[in-house]
Amino acid sequence: MTRRCQVARAISGAFFIGLLAFGLILSACSVGPDYARPPVTTPAQYKEAGAASLAQSVDQMIKPKWWEMFGDTELNGLEEQVDVSNQNIAQAVANYRQALALVQSARAAYFPTVTIGVGVSRLQNSPTISPGEVKDTAPFTEHSMPIEVSWEVDVWGRIRRLVESTQANAQANEADLEAAKLSARSQLAQAYFLLRTLDAQKELLEATVVAYQKSVELTTNRYNSGVASRGDVLQAQTQLKSTQAQEIDITVQRAQVEHAIALLIGKAPAEVSVSVAALNAIPPVLPAGVPEEILKRRPDVAAAERLMASANAQIGVAVAAYYPDVSVNSSGGFESTSASKWFSWMGRFWSVGMGMTQTLFDGGLRGAQVDRARAAYDASVASYRETVLTGYQEIEDSLAAQRILDSEARTQDEAVEAAQQSLAVILNQYQAGIVSYLNVIVAQTIALSNQRTAVDILGRRMNAAVLLIKALGGGWQTT
Numbered sequence: 001m002t003r004r005c006q007v008a009r010a011i012s013g014a015f016f017i018g019l020l021a022f023g024l025i026l027s028a029c030s031v032g033p034d035y036a037r038p039p040v041t042t043p044a045q046y047k048e049a050g051a052a053s054l055a056q057s058v059d060q061m062i063k064p065k066w067w068e069m070f071g072d073t074e075l076n077g078l079e080e081q082v083d084v085s086n087q088n089i090a091q092a093v094a095n096y097r098q099a100l101a102l103v104q105s106a107r108a109a110y111f112p113t114v115t116i117g118v119g120v121s122r123l124q125n126s127p128t129i130s131p132g133e134v135k136d137t138a139p140f141t142e143h144s145m146p147i148e149v150s151w152e153v154d155v156w157g158r159i160r161r162l163v164e165s166t167q168a169n170a171q172a173n174e175a176d177l178e179a180a181k182l183s184a185r186s187q188l189a190q191a192y193f194l195l196r197t198l199d200a201q202k203e204l205l206e207a208t209v210v211a212y213q214k215s216v217e218l219t220t221n222r223y224n225s226g227v228a229s230r231g232d233v234l235q236a237q238t239q240l241k242s243t244q245a246q247e248i249d250i251t252v253q254r255a256q257v258e259h260a261i262a263l264l265i266g267k268a269p270a271e272v273s274v275s276v277a278a279l280n281a282i283p284p285v286l287p288a289g290v291p292e293e294i295l296k297r298r299p300d301v302a303a304a305e306r307l308m309a310s311a312n313a314q315i316g317v318a319v320a321a322y323y324p325d326v327s328v329n330s331s332g333g334f335e336s337t338s339a340s341k342w343f344s345w346m347g348r349f350w351s352v353g354m355g356m357t358q359t360l361f362d363g364g365l366r367g368a369q370v371d372r373a374r375a376a377y378d379a380s381v382a383s384y385r386e387t388v389l390t391g392y393q394e395i396e397d398s399l400a401a402q403r404i405l406d407s408e409a410r411t412q413d414e415a416v417e418a419a420q421q422s423l424a425v426i427l428n429q430y431q432a433g434i435v436s437y438l439n440v441i442v443a444q445t446i447a448l449s450n451q452r453t454a455v456d457i458l459g460r461r462m463n464a465a466v467l468l469i470k471a472l473g474g475g476w477q478t479t
Helices: 003-026 051-055 066-070 073-080 087-110 158-224 230-264 291-297 299-322 365-431 437-471
Strands: 113-116 119-123 140-153 325-336 348-357
Touching: 066 073, 066 158, 066 437, 073 158, 087 158, 158 230, 158 299, 158 437, 230 437, 291 299, 291 365, 299 365, 365 437
Parallel strands: none
Antiparallel strands: 113 140, 119 140, 140 325, 325 348
C-alpha cells in the first residue's frame, strides 16, 4: 500500500468517525412534551368505609392468591386452572407478546441497516456514448459485491419517542393481561358461590318437600277420618307439587352455572363436574384502605395510565416531522471485470456521506398529525380519570353492599326464626281444629320464602366480598 493510499484511508476513517460523533451529539435532544402523570381527584377516604377499615392494610389482607381466604379447597383447585386454560387470558398473553415485539421493532431503528449483495452482469455500452472508441463498446462482464450501510440519526428524538410510546403500550398490555386474569378469577369465584347458593336452595327445597309430603299424609288421614275436607288435601298436594317444580328449576340453573365454570377454566362442560355442597361459608371482613391506593393496585388504572404515556410520546413523534431528517450512508465492496480479480485489493470501492432532507410543503399534513396526537392524548387523560372514578364507584358499591347485607342477614335470620315458630303454632292449631288448612299453607309459604331469602342474602354477601376484592385490584400491584 502506498503512502498516498494510507493517508486517504486515514482521512476517510476520520471523516466517518466525525460524522458518527456529530450524529450522536445531535441525538441528545427529544422534541415534544416530556411525560408527567396528570393529577386526579382523590378523596381522603371512602364514603362507605369505617375508621377500622382505614386502619388496616389492604396489601396484608389481600394476597396474590386472594381466593384462598374463603377456605374452600374446591374453589382453590378451580382457580389454579384459570391461568393455564382460560382463552381470554391466552388472548391477552398473545397481545402482550405482540406489544413486546413492537418495542423490539421500534428499537431496531437505533441501529444502522447493513445490506450485502453479490452480482454478475454482462454489459455493453452504447456506441453513441463514446463514438470511435471500439474498446468502450465491447461487451464485458462485471462482478460486484456491494455492502451498504444506512443509518437514520435520531437528531430530534423521533425514534426515542416511538420507542417510549411502544414501551408504554407494552406495559399497558401487561396490565391488561393482569386485568383479564383478575376478571376471570373473580367471575369464577362469583359463579362458584352462585353454584353453592343454588346447592343450598336445593337442599332447603328437598327438606321442604319432605315436610310437605308429611302434610299431605296428615290432611289425607284427617280427610279419611272425616275431620278435614277434600279441599285441604288438594291444597296440600298443590303446594307439594309446586315446591317440587321449584326444586327441578334449581337443577336447571345449577347445570348452567356449572357450564359457565367450565368455560372460565377453558374446558368443555362435559369435562367439568363440581360436587354438590351447600353454602356454609362466612364472607371475610375486608379493609378498603385509602382511595389513593387504587392508583397502584388496579391493573385497569395502570393500563389507562400507560396508554396516556404512550399517547404523550406520540406527540413527540408527530412534532419531529417538522424537523429535517438526517442520515448517514456508506457503501463499499469489490468489483471487477475479471472473476480472478474480483476480491483483489485493487478492486475495492467505497463511499461515505451524510444527507439531510426537509419537507417544505405538505398541505398541512404535519400540523394535522400533531393536532391528532394531542387530541388522542387528551382523550387518554379523560379515559384515565374516568377509569379511576369507576374504580372508586365499584369500591363504594361493594362496601355499601357488604355493610348493608350484613345488617340484612341478621334481620333475616330473625325473620326465619319467627316464621318457623309461627308455622309450628299454626300446625298445632290446625291439628286441634282451631284454624283451616289455608292458614297452614300461608305459614308454610312464608317460612320457605324467608329461608330462601336468607340463603340468597348469604350468596349475595359472598358475591359482594368477591367484587370488593376485584375492585381493590385483587393481589396485584404496579411494579
